[in-house]
Amino acid sequence: MPATHPIPLVSIITVNYNQPEVTCEFLASLDKSRFRNFEVIVVDNGSRLDPTAMIHQRFPEVTVIRSDDNLGFAGGNNLGLEKARGEYIFMVNNDTEITESLLDRLLEAFQSEKKVGMVSPKIKYFHHPDTIQYAGFTSMNACTGQAFPIGKMEKDHGQYNQKRPTYSAHGAAMMLSRKVIDEVGKMPEVYFLYYEEWDWSTQIRKAGYKILFEGNAEIFHKESLSVGKMSTLKTYYHIRNRILYMRRNVQAWQLAVFTFFLLFAIAPKALVQYICKFQPDHVSAFLRGIYWNIRTPLTPSHE
The missing domain is CATH 1.20.1280 (Monooxygenase)
Structure with a gap:
């Protein structure tokens, strides 16, 4: 971050559901980050076995919150948000692994323009690291209810290495400012799974904030470990x-x-x-x- 700005605290929130090893792989990847002023909150979303002891044994600095019930994607993240102290909140899937400059570049995006409310990085497939999953979204067609991820399945040749507005953040990795959440509210829990980040993004844009895609920040996603492609x-x-x-x-x-x-x-x-x-x-x-x-x-x- 530029020297003129105090270093903010970032609260990293990830949700675990019956995947303690995958979650621990994500937590281990945080050691790569150059940015170090963060706290980590793991929300266990009603898993069959409580992973708290396992996580604390390997990552004693991590806060683990246990829910007896599966609260869904939004509910789990919102539960973590109740404990978060950060000026910025990074909600990120447990089936991802970060890169060393990810947090720095997401934070820098908030300083690059006025009224930035949410930022998502370029998302690439973990098992195919040269292939893009997300480089922003097209607008939602108001008559068909369809939107499409930009760049999906393209080989990454740097063609999306820029910062630009997008219609929605991606639920696998999105950073928000505390100010925006206080103004707009938490993620809508009525969805339980899928479309909640689209609704939240829509409300944030309606409140006058920008949502940015930051193509110079990257994260790798182990797609579909939680639900399955044909479930x-x-x-x-x-x-x-x-x-x-x-x-x-x-x-x-x-x-x-x-x-x-x-x-x-x-x-x-x-x-x-x-x-x-x-x-x-x-x-x-x-x-x-x-x-x-x-x-x-x-x-x-x-x-």
Whole structure:
């Protein structure tokens, strides 16, 4: 950080769910960081076995918070936020490993422009370290409920090594200022899994803050260790929360167009694919995700 600025405290929050070894690999990677003024909070999200003793034996300086229940992605991070003391909060997946300049460059991004509320780094695949997972997001299509990660599956040749605005941070790695959280509120817990960072990013942008992608900061992600690429949990929450995000964040006419698109494009295509693949459990999960939105009243966007 520039000498004219006091060195801030960064609170690093990561959530563990039945992956204590993966979490310890992440904690070990923090030794690479050049920036050292941080505290680390691990939230155990209702794992079958309490990992507290294991983590404290190897990393005695880490704060471990144990929840008896699985609070979801947002709930787990928000529980950690209650104990965080930092001026900046870095919420990061436990299935990542950091690079030595990551924290420095994320912090520098907050000083580069006015009204920066959240910053995400370039995310690359851990097992394919030359391949990009995230270099920012496109805007969310207000009629289809779709957005796409920029650079996904591209080889990294430095083409995204710049800092620029993006529509949403990536939930695997996002740094926020305490000021923004105090103003906008915590991550919305109604989603439980998927789309919560999009909703949070939308609320932060509506409050007048910028969300930046910092391509000169990198982190490596061990994708899909928690849920699995074809799990019914993923099928359920993806469609449930895609609809929920639209209900909470678009105008009435856009929601009407989205509903038409859902009924006559999204749902038929998905159901045909699941039936053709002999996946009745995914058909059920998909339909339950739609039905959840039919029977569940809408909550305000700030909750």
